[in-house]
Amino acid sequence: MIETLVIIFCILAIGTALTTCLSSKIIRSTFFFGITLFIIAFIFMLVGSNLLGVIQILLYTGGTLILFLFSIFLTGDWDYNNLGETFHKPVTAVLIAFFFFLITSYLISTSETFINLETTFNLNRVASVQEISSSLFNDWIFVLELSSILLLATIVGCLTLLKFRKEVD
Amino acid sequence: MFMALVYTSLLISSIGIFMLLSKKHILSILIGVELFLNGINLLFITICKSYSNDTANIFILFILVITACEVAIGLAIFLLNQRINRTIDINNLNRLRDE
Incomplete structure (x- = not known):
């Protein structure tokens, strides 16, 4: 039952990601991007990483997606017709993406490590929140502090960039 | 399975790469980066299911933090470019240096 659901959600994720890419309008593309993120969060939950699924929904659809929508609304008076629909050098981009997929697929399908990983794959193992938090606050505390400094630097950087408005106007 | x-995950990453390379709109490029990183997250979680520890979950948490920072800075640059250059074209970003 869960395996069927995972496969259905995988197909849906690929479909919505393709629609995100090929949508003619940026607002439509953003909404399909949100749906893709929701579906990936559901896949996370189905494979037993409930914490990550919840964080994905909260951080992306509650944070990043709203940021995208606000940016679109703040620049809503701009004519998007010349940029939203067009592709810049699409053949080169398709070739690079295709070769990336081909090379990584080949490496994964021929790798001994991945063949061994496939045999030990266990869908029913649920990630324990206690184990994750214990590891995060003991083994990875330095990286956690670094990421908090990074977030602080981002806030300062965004404020510095957008402070430029008064000088320009 | x-x-x-x-x-x-590889297909989603490839679609992200295609979007990153082919679009001219800054928001579309940022969405492409997000798709790419989400594909990588899915790959991390899949590989994590074959091992007995949950280290991949922690890596994904850090990737999410970095992604949030990247999007915030990217959108700030996008708004700045739109205000100064009156355009949303990625090719005009180098004009910000002169301001």
Whole structure:
């Protein structure tokens, strides 16, 4: 039952990601991007990483997606017709993406490590929140502090960039 | 099942790369980066299911933090470019240096 659901959600994720890419309008593309993120969060939950699924929904659809929508609304008076629909050098981009997929697929399908990983794959193992938090606050505390400094630097950087408005106007 | 998840993540990453390279709109490029990183996250979680520890979950948490920072800075640059250059074209970003 869960395996069927995972496969259905995988197909849906690929479909919505393709629609995100090929949508003619940026607002439509953003909404399909949100749906893709929701579906990936559901896949996370189905494979037993409930914490990550919840964080994905909260951080992306509650944070990043709203940021995208606000940016679109703040620049809503701009004519998007010349940029939203067009592709810049699409053949080169398709070739690079295709070769990336081909090379990584080949490496994964021929790798001994991945063949061994496939045999030990266990869908029913649920990630324990206690184990994750214990590891995060003991083994990875330095990286956690670094990421908090990074977030602080981002806030300062965004404020510095957008402070430029008064000088320009 | 394992291979289905792996190929899904690779396909989503490839679509992200295509979007990153082919679009001219800054928001579309940022969405492409997000798609790419989400595909990588899915690959991490799939591989994590084959091991007995949950280190991949922690890596994904850090990737999410970095992604949030990247999007915030990217959108700030996008708004700045739109205010100064009156354009949303990625090719005009180098004009910000002169301001």
